[in-house]
Amino acid sequence: MMIKDSKSANRIQDLQFFGEFGGVNPSISDSSTFTFLQAKTMAGVFDGEIEGCYLYSRHWNPSNLYLSQALAQMEGTESALVTSSGMAAISSTLQQICNSGDEIISSRTIYGGSYALMKNFLPKFGINTKFVNTTNIQQVKNAITKHTKLIYCETMSNPMLEITDIRALSKLAKENNCLLVVDNTFSPLIFSPAQLGADIVIHSLTKFINGMSDSVAGVICANQEFIDSLYDVNSGAAMLNGPVLDSHRSASILKNMKTLHIRMQQHANNALNLSQKLESDGYRIIYPGLESHPQNKLVQEIGHTKYGAGGLFVIDLKDKETANHFMELMQEANVGYLAVSLGSYKTLFSAPGCSTSSEIPEEERIQMGLTDGLVRISIGLDDDIDRTYLKMSKCLKEIYPKA
Protein backbone atom coordinates (compact mmCIF):
# COMPACT_ATOMS: atom_id res chain seq x y z
CA MET A 1 0.00 0.00 0.00
CA MET A 2 1.45 3.36 -0.99
CA ILE A 3 0.16 6.42 0.77
CA LYS A 4 1.69 9.43 -0.91
CA ASP A 5 -1.14 11.87 -0.49
CA SER A 6 -1.89 13.59 2.77
CA LYS A 7 -5.56 13.04 3.33
CA SER A 8 -5.04 13.01 7.08
CA ALA A 9 -4.23 16.73 7.33
CA ASN A 10 -7.11 17.68 5.08
CA ARG A 11 -9.48 15.84 7.33
CA ILE A 12 -8.58 18.02 10.32
CA GLN A 13 -9.24 21.10 8.22
CA ASP A 14 -12.61 19.73 7.20
CA LEU A 15 -13.92 19.81 10.77
CA GLN A 16 -16.69 22.29 11.44
CA PHE A 17 -17.62 22.80 15.10
CA PHE A 18 -19.58 25.91 15.99
CA GLY A 19 -19.71 27.46 19.45
CA GLU A 20 -22.93 27.82 21.42
CA PHE A 21 -23.60 31.35 20.12
CA GLY A 22 -22.17 30.82 16.65
CA GLY A 23 -18.58 31.08 17.86
CA VAL A 24 -15.95 29.93 15.38
CA ASN A 25 -14.47 27.75 18.10
CA PRO A 26 -16.67 25.31 19.99
CA SER A 27 -17.82 26.46 23.43
CA ILE A 28 -15.86 25.04 26.35
CA SER A 29 -17.90 22.72 28.47
CA ASP A 30 -17.67 24.02 32.04
CA SER A 31 -19.80 21.46 33.85
CA SER A 32 -18.92 18.28 35.71
CA THR A 33 -22.48 16.95 35.47
CA PHE A 34 -25.49 17.28 33.16
CA THR A 35 -29.22 17.63 33.82
CA PHE A 36 -31.99 15.38 32.54
CA LEU A 37 -35.49 16.63 31.83
CA GLN A 38 -36.98 13.24 32.59
CA ALA A 39 -35.88 10.81 35.29
CA LYS A 40 -36.47 7.79 33.07
CA THR A 41 -33.91 9.06 30.54
CA MET A 42 -31.24 9.03 33.25
CA ALA A 43 -32.09 5.42 34.13
CA GLY A 44 -31.95 4.53 30.42
CA VAL A 45 -28.44 5.96 30.07
CA PHE A 46 -27.21 3.86 32.99
CA ASP A 47 -28.84 0.76 31.52
CA GLY A 48 -27.10 1.46 28.23
CA GLU A 49 -30.47 1.65 26.44
CA ILE A 50 -30.21 5.35 25.65
CA GLU A 51 -27.14 6.74 23.90
CA GLY A 52 -26.00 10.21 22.94
CA CYS A 53 -26.80 11.96 26.24
CA TYR A 54 -24.20 13.65 28.37
CA LEU A 55 -24.32 12.18 31.85
CA TYR A 56 -21.21 13.04 33.81
CA SER A 57 -17.95 14.60 32.66
CA ARG A 58 -15.76 11.56 33.45
CA HIS A 59 -17.94 9.63 31.00
CA TRP A 60 -18.16 12.23 28.21
CA ASN A 61 -18.38 15.98 27.87
CA PRO A 62 -18.75 18.10 24.71
CA SER A 63 -15.18 19.44 24.74
CA ASN A 64 -13.67 15.97 24.97
CA LEU A 65 -16.00 14.76 22.24
CA TYR A 66 -14.84 17.51 19.84
CA LEU A 67 -11.16 16.75 20.43
CA SER A 68 -11.77 13.00 20.17
CA GLN A 69 -13.57 13.47 16.85
CA ALA A 70 -10.71 15.58 15.50
CA LEU A 71 -8.18 12.88 16.43
CA ALA A 72 -10.31 10.10 14.94
CA GLN A 73 -10.41 12.14 11.72
CA MET A 74 -6.65 12.56 11.78
CA GLU A 75 -5.95 8.84 12.21
CA GLY A 76 -8.80 7.74 9.98
CA THR A 77 -10.47 5.62 12.68
CA GLU A 78 -14.17 5.30 13.39
CA SER A 79 -13.86 6.78 16.86
CA ALA A 80 -11.49 8.00 19.57
CA LEU A 81 -11.34 8.78 23.27
CA VAL A 82 -9.13 11.45 24.83
CA THR A 83 -7.52 10.82 28.22
CA SER A 84 -5.65 12.84 30.83
CA SER A 85 -2.23 11.59 29.67
CA GLY A 86 -0.53 9.38 27.11
CA MET A 87 0.16 6.82 29.85
CA ALA A 88 -3.55 6.79 30.73
CA ALA A 89 -4.34 6.00 27.10
CA ILE A 90 -1.80 3.16 27.08
CA SER A 91 -2.71 1.65 30.46
CA SER A 92 -6.47 1.86 29.79
CA THR A 93 -6.04 0.18 26.41
CA LEU A 94 -3.90 -2.68 27.72
CA GLN A 95 -6.20 -3.24 30.73
CA GLN A 96 -9.29 -3.21 28.53
CA ILE A 97 -7.91 -5.85 26.17
CA CYS A 98 -5.99 -8.17 28.48
CA ASN A 99 -7.26 -10.51 31.15
CA SER A 100 -5.20 -12.38 33.70
CA GLY A 101 -3.18 -15.06 31.88
CA ASP A 102 -2.95 -13.13 28.62
CA GLU A 103 0.39 -12.20 27.06
CA ILE A 104 1.60 -9.08 25.29
CA ILE A 105 4.41 -9.00 22.73
CA SER A 106 6.00 -5.58 22.75
CA SER A 107 8.76 -3.81 20.93
CA ARG A 108 11.79 -3.55 23.23
CA THR A 109 12.49 0.05 22.23
CA ILE A 110 9.48 1.88 23.62
CA TYR A 111 8.85 4.82 25.89
CA GLY A 112 10.29 4.12 29.37
CA GLY A 113 6.93 4.51 31.10
CA SER A 114 5.26 2.03 28.72
CA TYR A 115 8.14 -0.39 29.30
CA ALA A 116 7.82 -0.09 33.10
CA LEU A 117 4.03 -0.56 32.88
CA MET A 118 4.40 -3.84 31.00
CA LYS A 119 7.53 -5.09 32.73
CA ASN A 120 6.77 -4.19 36.37
CA PHE A 121 3.13 -3.29 36.83
CA LEU A 122 0.89 -5.45 34.63
CA PRO A 123 2.39 -8.75 35.94
CA LYS A 124 0.59 -7.92 39.23
CA PHE A 125 -2.61 -8.65 37.32
CA GLY A 126 -1.26 -11.79 35.65
CA ILE A 127 -0.53 -10.00 32.35
CA ASN A 128 3.00 -10.73 31.13
CA THR A 129 4.99 -9.19 28.29
CA LYS A 130 7.73 -10.48 26.01
CA PHE A 131 10.00 -7.77 24.58
CA VAL A 132 11.31 -8.28 21.05
CA ASN A 133 12.73 -6.32 18.13
CA THR A 134 9.59 -5.51 16.11
CA THR A 135 11.65 -4.39 13.10
CA ASN A 136 12.43 -8.12 12.79
CA ILE A 137 9.09 -9.79 11.98
CA GLN A 138 10.51 -13.29 12.47
CA GLN A 139 11.36 -12.44 16.10
CA VAL A 140 7.77 -11.34 16.72
CA LYS A 141 6.46 -14.49 15.04
CA ASN A 142 8.64 -16.72 17.22
CA ALA A 143 7.36 -15.05 20.39
CA ILE A 144 3.65 -15.65 19.67
CA THR A 145 1.89 -18.28 21.79
CA LYS A 146 -1.76 -19.25 22.21
CA HIS A 147 -1.92 -16.76 25.11
CA THR A 148 -0.79 -13.76 23.01
CA LYS A 149 -3.55 -11.17 23.00
CA LEU A 150 -1.85 -8.17 21.51
CA ILE A 151 1.25 -6.87 19.78
CA TYR A 152 2.49 -3.45 20.82
CA CYS A 153 4.95 -1.07 19.19
CA GLU A 154 5.72 2.54 18.41
CA THR A 155 5.68 3.56 14.73
CA MET A 156 8.89 5.49 15.33
CA SER A 157 10.54 4.12 18.43
CA ASN A 158 11.76 6.00 21.46
CA PRO A 159 14.60 6.87 21.57
CA MET A 160 16.27 4.83 18.80
CA LEU A 161 13.92 6.14 16.06
CA GLU A 162 13.51 2.70 14.49
CA ILE A 163 10.53 2.40 12.16
CA THR A 164 8.39 -0.72 12.40
CA ASP A 165 6.68 -1.98 9.24
CA ILE A 166 3.09 -1.74 10.50
CA ARG A 167 1.79 -3.54 7.37
CA ALA A 168 3.80 -6.69 8.08
CA LEU A 169 3.09 -6.62 11.80
CA SER A 170 -0.63 -6.17 11.18
CA LYS A 171 -0.68 -9.16 8.85
CA LEU A 172 1.03 -11.28 11.49
CA ALA A 173 -1.37 -10.04 14.19
CA LYS A 174 -4.42 -10.89 12.06
CA GLU A 175 -3.09 -14.37 11.23
CA ASN A 176 -2.74 -15.05 14.95
CA ASN A 177 -5.97 -13.44 16.12
CA CYS A 178 -4.18 -10.70 18.07
CA LEU A 179 -4.75 -6.97 18.14
CA LEU A 180 -2.05 -4.58 16.96
CA VAL A 181 -1.69 -1.51 19.19
CA VAL A 182 0.58 1.27 17.90
CA ASP A 183 1.86 4.33 19.77
CA ASN A 184 2.22 7.02 17.07
CA THR A 185 3.34 9.85 19.40
CA PHE A 186 6.60 10.57 17.54
CA SER A 187 5.05 10.76 14.10
CA PRO A 188 1.55 12.26 13.87
CA LEU A 189 0.51 12.93 10.24
CA ILE A 190 3.74 11.30 9.00
CA PHE A 191 2.37 7.82 9.52
CA SER A 192 -1.26 6.67 9.62
CA PRO A 193 -0.94 3.30 11.42
CA ALA A 194 -4.67 2.52 11.24
CA GLN A 195 -4.56 2.86 7.45
CA LEU A 196 -1.61 0.46 7.45
CA GLY A 197 -3.55 -2.14 9.46
CA ALA A 198 -3.18 -1.24 13.16
CA ASP A 199 -6.29 -1.90 15.25
CA ILE A 200 -5.66 0.77 17.87
CA VAL A 201 -3.56 3.94 17.58
CA ILE A 202 -2.43 5.82 20.68
CA HIS A 203 -0.86 9.25 21.11
CA SER A 204 0.56 11.25 23.93
CA LEU A 205 -0.99 14.59 22.94
CA THR A 206 1.55 16.17 25.31
CA LYS A 207 4.12 16.09 22.51
CA PHE A 208 3.78 17.21 18.87
CA ILE A 209 -0.01 17.25 18.67
CA ASN A 210 -0.38 19.95 21.29
CA GLY A 211 3.15 21.22 20.73
CA MET A 212 3.14 23.97 23.33
CA SER A 213 4.62 22.16 26.37
CA ASP A 214 1.68 23.36 28.46
CA SER A 215 -0.55 20.27 28.76
CA VAL A 216 -0.46 16.56 29.47
CA ALA A 217 -3.03 14.49 27.55
CA GLY A 218 -3.53 11.35 25.49
CA VAL A 219 -5.85 9.66 23.02
CA ILE A 220 -6.95 6.20 21.96
CA CYS A 221 -8.12 5.96 18.33
CA ALA A 222 -9.99 2.77 17.37
CA ASN A 223 -13.24 1.38 16.06
CA GLN A 224 -16.52 2.38 17.72
CA GLU A 225 -16.92 -0.93 19.50
CA PHE A 226 -13.59 -0.68 21.31
CA ILE A 227 -14.09 2.98 22.25
CA ASP A 228 -17.58 2.17 23.57
CA SER A 229 -16.11 -0.61 25.70
CA LEU A 230 -13.59 1.81 27.28
CA TYR A 231 -16.23 4.10 28.74
CA ASP A 232 -18.82 1.50 29.63
CA VAL A 233 -20.10 2.50 33.11
CA ASN A 234 -19.84 -1.09 34.36
CA SER A 235 -16.68 -2.42 32.75
CA GLY A 236 -14.75 0.33 30.94
CA ALA A 237 -11.09 0.84 31.89
CA ALA A 238 -11.25 4.56 31.10
CA MET A 239 -14.56 5.05 32.90
CA LEU A 240 -13.47 3.10 35.99
CA ASN A 241 -9.81 4.17 36.30
CA GLY A 242 -11.09 7.66 35.59
CA PRO A 243 -8.31 9.40 33.59
CA VAL A 244 -10.63 12.13 32.27
CA LEU A 245 -9.09 15.10 30.46
CA ASP A 246 -10.09 18.52 31.74
CA SER A 247 -12.33 20.25 29.20
CA HIS A 248 -10.35 23.51 29.25
CA ARG A 249 -7.27 21.53 28.22
CA SER A 250 -9.27 19.71 25.57
CA ALA A 251 -10.36 22.99 24.05
CA SER A 252 -6.83 24.41 23.94
CA ILE A 253 -5.37 21.22 22.44
CA LEU A 254 -8.06 21.24 19.73
CA LYS A 255 -7.03 24.77 18.73
CA ASN A 256 -3.35 23.82 18.61
CA MET A 257 -4.17 20.83 16.39
CA LYS A 258 -5.21 23.25 13.64
CA THR A 259 -1.54 24.16 13.06
CA LEU A 260 -0.12 20.64 13.43
CA HIS A 261 0.49 20.17 9.67
CA ILE A 262 2.55 23.36 9.47
CA ARG A 263 4.47 22.60 12.64
CA MET A 264 5.33 19.01 11.59
CA GLN A 265 6.81 20.29 8.33
CA GLN A 266 8.91 22.91 10.11
CA HIS A 267 10.13 20.41 12.76
CA ALA A 268 11.10 17.96 10.01
CA ASN A 269 12.84 20.52 7.78
CA ASN A 270 14.85 21.75 10.77
CA ALA A 271 15.75 18.24 11.94
CA LEU A 272 16.79 17.14 8.44
CA ASN A 273 18.91 20.26 7.93
CA LEU A 274 20.79 19.83 11.21
CA SER A 275 21.21 16.07 10.99
CA GLN A 276 22.63 16.29 7.45
CA LYS A 277 25.14 18.94 8.46
CA LEU A 278 26.18 17.22 11.69
CA GLU A 279 26.52 13.88 9.92
CA SER A 280 28.80 15.40 7.30
CA ASP A 281 30.80 16.99 10.13
CA GLY A 282 31.57 13.41 11.17
CA TYR A 283 29.16 12.82 14.06
CA ARG A 284 27.09 9.65 14.33
CA ILE A 285 23.51 10.81 13.82
CA ILE A 286 20.33 8.76 13.96
CA TYR A 287 17.55 10.37 11.89
CA PRO A 288 14.98 8.48 9.78
CA GLY A 289 15.31 11.10 7.03
CA LEU A 290 19.00 10.29 6.45
CA GLU A 291 20.05 7.65 3.93
CA SER A 292 22.26 6.15 6.64
CA HIS A 293 19.13 5.24 8.65
CA PRO A 294 18.27 1.52 8.32
CA GLN A 295 14.59 2.21 7.61
CA ASN A 296 15.01 5.30 5.42
CA LYS A 297 13.41 3.49 2.44
CA LEU A 298 10.51 2.26 4.56
CA VAL A 299 9.70 5.85 5.60
CA GLN A 300 9.39 6.80 1.92
CA GLU A 301 7.24 3.74 1.31
CA ILE A 302 4.69 3.95 4.14
CA GLY A 303 4.97 7.57 5.27
CA HIS A 304 3.18 10.71 4.12
CA THR A 305 6.46 12.15 2.87
CA LYS A 306 5.07 15.67 2.67
CA TYR A 307 5.56 15.88 6.44
CA GLY A 308 9.14 14.66 6.29
CA ALA A 309 10.72 12.22 8.71
CA GLY A 310 9.95 13.77 12.06
CA GLY A 311 11.34 16.35 14.45
CA LEU A 312 13.70 14.15 16.47
CA PHE A 313 17.26 13.09 15.91
CA VAL A 314 19.91 11.51 18.08
CA ILE A 315 23.58 12.44 18.27
CA ASP A 316 26.02 9.90 19.70
CA LEU A 317 28.64 11.55 21.90
CA LYS A 318 29.99 8.19 23.09
CA ASP A 319 29.95 8.72 26.87
CA LYS A 320 27.79 10.17 29.62
CA GLU A 321 30.17 12.99 30.65
CA THR A 322 30.48 14.36 27.11
CA ALA A 323 26.72 14.10 26.57
CA ASN A 324 26.02 15.98 29.81
CA HIS A 325 28.60 18.67 29.03
CA PHE A 326 27.13 19.15 25.53
CA MET A 327 23.58 19.52 26.87
CA GLU A 328 24.64 22.10 29.45
CA LEU A 329 26.46 24.13 26.79
CA MET A 330 23.45 23.91 24.47
CA GLN A 331 21.17 25.26 27.19
CA GLU A 332 23.62 28.07 27.98
CA ALA A 333 23.68 28.99 24.27
CA ASN A 334 19.85 28.91 24.32
CA VAL A 335 19.66 26.33 21.56
CA GLY A 336 16.95 24.82 23.73
CA TYR A 337 16.20 23.37 27.13
CA LEU A 338 17.67 20.39 28.94
CA ALA A 339 14.31 18.79 29.62
CA VAL A 340 12.47 15.55 29.01
CA SER A 341 9.51 15.50 26.60
CA LEU A 342 9.50 16.43 22.93
CA GLY A 343 7.49 17.93 20.12
CA SER A 344 7.64 21.43 21.58
CA TYR A 345 7.98 24.75 19.74
CA LYS A 346 11.28 25.00 21.63
CA THR A 347 14.14 22.57 21.15
CA LEU A 348 14.30 20.05 24.03
CA PHE A 349 17.09 17.57 24.67
CA SER A 350 17.94 14.85 27.13
CA ALA A 351 20.17 11.80 27.41
CA PRO A 352 17.61 8.98 27.29
CA GLY A 353 20.01 6.39 28.75
CA CYS A 354 20.06 8.34 32.03
CA SER A 355 16.49 9.69 31.97
CA THR A 356 13.38 8.61 30.07
CA SER A 357 14.73 5.15 29.24
CA SER A 358 16.45 4.50 32.57
CA GLU A 359 13.57 2.15 33.47
CA ILE A 360 15.11 -0.29 31.00
CA PRO A 361 17.87 -2.42 32.63
CA GLU A 362 21.41 -1.52 31.54
CA GLU A 363 22.05 -4.91 29.96
CA GLU A 364 18.99 -4.57 27.71
CA ARG A 365 19.85 -0.96 26.87
CA ILE A 366 23.30 -2.02 25.65
CA GLN A 367 21.72 -4.79 23.58
CA MET A 368 19.51 -2.28 21.75
CA GLY A 369 22.33 0.24 21.30
CA LEU A 370 20.85 2.69 23.80
CA THR A 371 24.11 3.92 25.32
CA ASP A 372 24.72 6.70 27.85
CA GLY A 373 26.38 8.98 25.28
CA LEU A 374 23.23 9.40 23.18
CA VAL A 375 21.53 12.79 23.22
CA ARG A 376 17.98 12.89 21.89
CA ILE A 377 17.17 16.25 20.38
CA SER A 378 13.62 17.33 19.61
CA ILE A 379 14.09 20.25 17.28
CA GLY A 380 11.82 23.20 17.77
CA LEU A 381 10.21 25.52 15.25
CA ASP A 382 13.37 27.67 14.84
CA ASP A 383 12.95 30.15 12.01
CA ASP A 384 16.68 30.53 11.24
CA ILE A 385 18.03 26.99 11.42
CA ASP A 386 21.45 27.96 10.01
CA ARG A 387 21.93 30.14 13.07
CA THR A 388 20.95 27.19 15.27
CA TYR A 389 23.51 25.03 13.46
CA LEU A 390 26.25 27.59 14.13
CA LYS A 391 25.36 27.63 17.83
CA MET A 392 25.43 23.84 18.00
CA SER A 393 28.77 23.67 16.18
CA LYS A 394 30.21 26.14 18.67
CA CYS A 395 29.11 23.90 21.56
CA LEU A 396 30.65 20.85 19.86
CA LYS A 397 33.92 22.72 19.17
CA GLU A 398 34.14 23.59 22.84
CA ILE A 399 33.93 19.88 23.68
CA TYR A 400 36.19 18.64 20.87
CA PRO A 401 38.61 21.57 20.39
CA LYS A 402 40.87 19.66 17.99
CA ALA A 403 38.12 18.25 15.78
Ligand SMILES: *Cc1c(COP(=O)(O)O)cnc(C)c1O
Ligand atom coordinates in the same frame (compact mmCIF):
# COMPACT_ATOMS: atom_id res chain seq x y z
C1 LIG B 1 5.55 10.86 26.39
C2 LIG B 1 5.23 9.58 25.77
C3 LIG B 1 4.25 8.75 26.34
C4 LIG B 1 3.54 9.07 27.62
O1 LIG B 1 2.73 10.21 27.49
P1 LIG B 1 2.32 11.18 28.70
O2 LIG B 1 1.43 12.16 28.05
O3 LIG B 1 3.59 11.75 29.24
O4 LIG B 1 1.64 10.32 29.72
C5 LIG B 1 3.97 7.57 25.68
N1 LIG B 1 4.61 7.21 24.55
C6 LIG B 1 5.55 7.98 23.99
C7 LIG B 1 6.20 7.53 22.74
C8 LIG B 1 5.90 9.19 24.59
O5 LIG B 1 6.85 9.95 24.03
